[in-house]
Amino acid sequence: xxxxxxxxxxxxxxxxxxxxxxxxxxxxxxxxxxxxxxxxxxxxxxxxxxxxxxxxxxxxxxxxxxxxxxxxxxxxxxxxxxxxxxxxxxxxxxxxxxxxxxxxxxxxxxxxxxxxxxxxxxxxxxxxxxxxxxxxxxxxxxxxxxxxxxxxxxxxxxxxxxxxxxxxxxxxxxxxxxxxxxxxxxxxxxxxxxxxxxxxxxxxxxxxxxxxxxxxxxxxxxxxxxxxxxxxxxxxxxxxxxxxxxxxxxxxxxxxxxxxxxxxxxxxxxxxxxxxxxxxxxxxxxxxxxxxxxxxxxxxx
Amino acid sequence: xxxxxxxxxxxxxxxxxxxxxxxxxxxxxxxxxxxxxxxxxxxxxxxxxxxxxxxxxxxxxxxxxxxxxxxxxxxxxxxxxxxxxxxxxxxxxxxxxxxxxxxxxxxxxxxxxxxxxxxxxxxxxxxxxxxxxxxxxxxxxxxxxxxxxxxxxxxxxxxxxxxxxxxxxxxxxxxxxxxxxxxxxxxxxxxxxxxxxxxxxxxxxxxxxxxxxxxxxxxxxxxxxxxxxxxxxxxxxxxxxxxxxxxxxxxxxxxxxxxxxxxxxxxxxxxxxxxxxxxxxxxxxxxxxxxxxxxxxxxxxxxxxxxxxxxxxxxxxxxxx
Numbered sequence: 001x002x003x004x005x006x007x008x009x010x011x012x013x014x015x016x017x018x019x020x021x022x023x024x025x026x027x028x029x030x031x032x033x034x035x036x037x038x039x040x041x042x043x044x045x046x047x048x049x050x051x052x053x054x055x056x057x058x059x060x061x062x063x064x065x066x067x068x069x070x071x072x073x074x075x076x077x078x079x080x081x082x083x084x085x086x087x088x089x090x091x092x093x094x095x096x097x098x099x100x101x102x103x104x105x106x107x108x109x110x111x112x113x114x115x116x117x118x119x120x121x122x123x124x125x126x127x128x129x130x131x132x133x134x135x136x137x138x139x140x141x142x143x144x145x146x147x148x149x150x151x152x153x154x155x156x157x158x159x160x161x162x163x164x165x166x167x168x169x170x171x172x173x174x175x176x177x178x179x180x181x182x183x184x185x186x187x188x189x190x191x192x193x194x195x196x197x198x199x200x201x202x203x204x205x206x207x208x209x210x211x212x213x214x215x216x217x218x219x220x221x222x223x224x225x226x227x228x229x230x231x232x233x234x235x236x237x238x239x240x241x242x243x244x245x246x247x248x249x250x251x252x253x254x255x256x257x258x259x260x261x262x263x264x265x266x267x268x269x270x271x272x273x274x275x276x277x278x279x280x281x282x283x284x285x286x287x288x289x290x291x292x293x294x295x296x297x298x299x300x301x
Numbered sequence: 302x303x304x305x306x307x308x309x310x311x312x313x314x315x316x317x318x319x320x321x322x323x324x325x326x327x328x329x330x331x332x333x334x335x336x337x338x339x340x341x342x343x344x345x346x347x348x349x350x351x352x353x354x355x356x357x358x359x360x361x362x363x364x365x366x367x368x369x370x371x372x373x374x375x376x377x378x379x380x381x382x383x384x385x386x387x388x389x390x391x392x393x394x395x396x397x398x399x400x401x402x403x404x405x406x407x408x409x410x411x412x413x414x415x416x417x418x419x420x421x422x423x424x425x426x427x428x429x430x431x432x433x434x435x436x437x438x439x440x441x442x443x444x445x446x447x448x449x450x451x452x453x454x455x456x457x458x459x460x461x462x463x464x465x466x467x468x469x470x471x472x473x474x475x476x477x478x479x480x481x482x483x484x485x486x487x488x489x490x491x492x493x494x495x496x497x498x499x500x501x502x503x504x505x506x507x508x509x510x511x512x513x514x515x516x517x518x519x520x521x522x523x524x525x526x527x528x529x530x531x532x533x534x535x536x537x538x539x540x541x542x543x544x545x546x547x548x549x550x551x552x553x554x555x556x557x558x559x560x561x562x563x564x565x566x567x568x569x570x571x572x573x574x575x576x577x578x579x580x581x582x583x584x585x586x587x588x589x590x591x592x593x594x595x596x597x598x599x600x601x602x603x604x605x606x607x608x609x610x611x612x613x614x615x616x617x618x619x620x621x622x
Contacts, residue, residue: 030517041487045440131545132545141359218443228576279448283443
């Protein structure tokens with residue numbers, strides 16, 4: 001997954017070849033095809049953003065933030081969805097980050113990697129990261145039923161699904177960040193008399209914070225854009241109040257966009273586009289922060 | 302007299318945790334608080350196994366109650382999917398063919414363009430160019446799939462497929478959903494393949510260049526084969542993402558569960574069916590409700606199998622440098 005690569009490896013020195021060899025017809029066609037591949041990806045990104053902005057710009061105003069969903073498009077807004085997204089993502093972060101970091105610390109710092117069970121855990125995490133997101137919605141339904149919760153459309157239920165979804169991503173990113181911390185730092189700390197946990201808490205983890213935060217921000221941005229598991233939890237409901245707690249009913253921005261996309265009137269498509277601009281804007285900002293942290297704060301040992 | 306051996310035996314370098322060597326020294330000083338904290342860390346790591354078990358149970362219990370009413374064979378081989386009709390029929394093949402088509406179309410887009418982008422980034426781009434292009438590619442991976450679905454519905458189908466190519470195509474189609482899904486997967490394949498190619502040692506490229514190969518020949522005949530395990534893993538991960546993708550197909554592929562024989566048709570994929578069914582108001586525990594989990598179980602098994610293939614292939618082709 002693209003967002004898993006948090007620690008960029010140092011770029012290899014470029015291969016130098018004689019330039020005359022690079023001018024054969026085949027080489028030029030090959031290079032053209034490579035350019036075309038990148039062009040397709042970037043052109044789609046540009047067209048996607050441009051068409052969304054053109055369609056939704058007129059509706060990207062204060063009504064989006066202050067109004068509740070309505071059957072009349074001119075009065076409709078995404079206020080509950082925006083607040084719902086904040087609640088769900090906040091709760092997701094609280095659940096997933098400590099758990100993911102703790103699991104990664106165990107696997108990377110303390111676990112005996114030769115032991116069959118730890119290898120199984122590793123394989124299992126790799127597998128979990130490739131399970132479709134909608135399955136996590138079913139897991140959340142199952143868990144809530146087990147706990148005897150009747151109404152599944154609650155903030156903590158949605159957060160549970162998303163937290164379990166991004167947990168493998170956070171674990172893998174944290175492990176990679178911990179692995180990049182050189183052994184000598186740990187050995188120095190241990191040599192000075194620190195215990196293993198003191199070393200982990202005061203030396204290894206602080207050194208890995210940039211890598212961990214990059215991975216975590218990207219994982220949370222994935223959760224913010226995710227709709228499929230929440231659909232199963234009855235996320236597509238008509239919420240006309242501000243979500244106000246962990247047990248409150250909720251809807252989120254991607255689901256609100258999905259609801260408006262399905263409406264027949266063009267005005268609702270404009271609303272969907274306006275909400276998409278807002279959502280993509282937030283995600284771009286989160287990505288930018290992650291990239292800045294990666295480029296500025298990540299030490300090369 | 303026998304030689305003294307440590308109880309754990311020698312630990313090969315690079316495989317044990319960073320503390321393994323120190324463990325023996327500091328062992329006698331471990332404090333009770335530390336033991337508790339370590340136990341908590343251990344439990345967090347084991348929780349991932351609990352998640353898998355939880356998934357299996359959440360799917361299996363309702364699915365088993367479904368299969369007690371509908372024979373597995375009928376489910377797997379039936380060609381008519383109509384769980385909500387009066388004369389209900391539970392053949393899952395229409396959903397499977399739709400999923401196969403969207404996945405196939407997505408790969409037709411994502412594999413060539415993803416590999417092209419990866420080759421350019423790994424072999425041709427200067428570090429400066431790469432530093433600019435990679436984040437943009439990651440951005441494409443960060444666009445929510447619901448926005449991709451909206452894009453398929455309001456732009457790709459009406460403007461590109463109907464307008465530019467003049468296809469006789471409805472509002473919803475497998476083709477449109479598959480194409481957009483392909484673009485969504487490009488960054489996955491590009492990023493992982495690029496990592497694989499960047500990991501190929503420079504010495505191999507230099508050797509190739511020294512023998513008179515140019516950059517294209519080096520890329521195709523030396524770097525590409527050497528990175529094959531990583532590239533195959535990237536493609537397989539792309540397949541599993543395409544099979545599991547929900548929102549794009551829920552928005553753009555349509556709702557009719559029919560055997561898809563032509564990509565311009567509308568169709569309901571496995572994930573699309575689950576999403577739509579979840580929106581309905583079927584009673585918890587009813588046969589209708591349980592179909593959700595039967596399809597979910599099938600989806601889970603398929604992605605698990607695909608993933609197992611990927612892990613095997615990587616092991617088989619892996620070359621250590």
